[in-house]
Amino acid sequence: MHEPARVLLVDDQPTNLKLLDATLSPRGYAVRTAASGEEALAVLAEGGTDLVLLDIVMPGIDGYEVCRRIRQDPATAFLPVVMVTASGEQQKIQALEAGADDFLTKPVDRAELLARVASLSRIKRYHDTIARQAAELSSWNRELEDRVQAQVGELERMAKLRRFLSPQLAELIVDSGDESFLDSHRREIVVVFCDLRGFTPFAEASEPEEVMGVLADYHQALGDLIFRFEGTLERFAGDGLMVFFNDPVPCADGALRAIRMSVAMRTRVQALAETWRRQGHDLALGIGIAQGYATLGKIGFDGRFDYAAIGSVTNLASRLCSDAEPWQILTTERVFAAAGPAVVGAHAGDRTLRGFSRSVRAFDIKGLDASAVAS
The missing domain is CATH 3.40.50.2300 (Response regulator)
Structure with missing residues (x-):
C-alpha cells in the first residue's frame, strides 16, 4: 500500500x-x-x-x-x-x-x-x-565494476603465480590473499632436473622456427605433467627444466611424486621423439632427481618475479641429469629409499660429479610397480 x-x-x-x-x-x-x-x-x-x-x-x-x-x-x-x-x-x-x-x-x-x-x-x-x-541500477553497475576490477586483479595475480605454481596452488593464494609463504625460507625439497640429449647439435643444424616448434611440443607435454603432479616449476631454460616438490606446499610423498612425474615425462617424450625421429631429429630425455635442503623464495625485481630454490641440491639434480644416459632417470640413494617399494630401480654406480668433492651413489629408475603404487 x-x-x-x-x-x-x-x-x-x-x-x-x-x-x-x-x-x-x-x-x-x-x-x-x-x-x-x-x-x-x-x-x-x-x-x-x-x-x-x-x-x-x-x-x-x-x-x-x-x-x-x-x-x-x-x-x-x-x-x-x-x-x-x-x-x-x-x-x-x-x-x-x-x-x-x-x-x-x-x-x-x-x-x-x-x-x-x-x-x-x-x-x-x-x-x-x-x-x-x-539509483539501484547505478549502484549495481558500480558494484559490478568493482567486482570486475577485483577479478581482473585476481586474474593478473593468477597469471603471475601460474608461471611457477600449479593452478590449484595459484587459486589458493588468490582466494586467501596470503603470499607470505613466498618470502625467503629454508626447507627440504626434492628437485627434478631434465633436458634433451642431442639438443645442442639439433639447434645448431636447424632453423629457429623448427627449434621453437620442438620446444613448444616438449614444454607443453611436460608442463601438463608438472601441474598434474602439483610440482613447483622454477624455470624453463631452453630444453632444460627444473621442478621441485614439498614447497611452497608441503607434501609427505615428495620423492615418490617426483619419480612418478619423471617416469610419466619419459613416456610422454618418448612418444614425441618418434615424431621428431621421422623429421630427422635424434633427441632423447635425461632426468636427474635429488633431495636436500634449500633456501626458497621470491626473487627478481618490481614487475618481474620468479620463485626460486637456492642450494647444492639443485646443482646435484642438474649434475645427475647431465650424467644420465638417453632416457635414463638417475636419483640419489636418499630419493630412491624415500620413494619406497613402488619404485623399480637398480644401483647405477657411484658417480663423480662436477662441483662435488665426494662421489654420489646413483640409482637408475626403471619404472613403477603398479600394484605397489595402487596400494
Whole structure:
C-alpha cells in the first residue's frame, strides 16, 4: 500500500488554505501549508513534498517565480506543480511557461481538485520509482565494476603465480590473499632436473622456427605433467627444466611424486621423439632427481618475479641429469629409499660429479610397480 501523498498548499489567504485542506486531508493526503512564496521555498528545501498547489497572486514572490525556482532546483525539478489561477487564458499560459504541470481555476471545483491531485500524485510515484530504480541500477553497475576490477586483479595475480605454481596452488593464494609463504625460507625439497640429449647439435643444424616448434611440443607435454603432479616449476631454460616438490606446499610423498612425474615425462617424450625421429631429429630425455635442503623464495625485481630454490641440491639434480644416459632417470640413494617399494630401480654406480668433492651413489629408475603404487 502506498504512503499518502504529501501536498504543499501555498496561498496568502488563510480561508483558501482551509478550504483546500478540508478537501484533501479527509482523503488521506498529508497536507502542509505556506502563506507566502518565501515560506513555500523554505518548506520545499526541507524535502518530503510530493505535490505543490500554488496560488499565483501573492505578495513578495508570486506563484510564477516560485514555480520557476522549483524547476531550477535539481532536487525539485520534477516535482508536480498545480497553479491556481483566478481566470483568463493569459494566466494559464504564463503558468505553463513558468513550468506548471497543470492548473485549477478559482473557485476551485472539489471533484476537479481531487482528480488533478490524484493524477499528479500517481505520476510522482512513477517518477520516484524510476529514480529509485535508476539509483539501484547505478549502484549495481558500480558494484559490478568493482567486482570486475577485483577479478581482473585476481586474474593478473593468477597469471603471475601460474608461471611457477600449479593452478590449484595459484587459486589458493588468490582466494586467501596470503603470499607470505613466498618470502625467503629454508626447507627440504626434492628437485627434478631434465633436458634433451642431442639438443645442442639439433639447434645448431636447424632453423629457429623448427627449434621453437620442438620446444613448444616438449614444454607443453611436460608442463601438463608438472601441474598434474602439483610440482613447483622454477624455470624453463631452453630444453632444460627444473621442478621441485614439498614447497611452497608441503607434501609427505615428495620423492615418490617426483619419480612418478619423471617416469610419466619419459613416456610422454618418448612418444614425441618418434615424431621428431621421422623429421630427422635424434633427441632423447635425461632426468636427474635429488633431495636436500634449500633456501626458497621470491626473487627478481618490481614487475618481474620468479620463485626460486637456492642450494647444492639443485646443482646435484642438474649434475645427475647431465650424467644420465638417453632416457635414463638417475636419483640419489636418499630419493630412491624415500620413494619406497613402488619404485623399480637398480644401483647405477657411484658417480663423480662436477662441483662435488665426494662421489654420489646413483640409482637408475626403471619404472613403477603398479600394484605397489595402487596400494
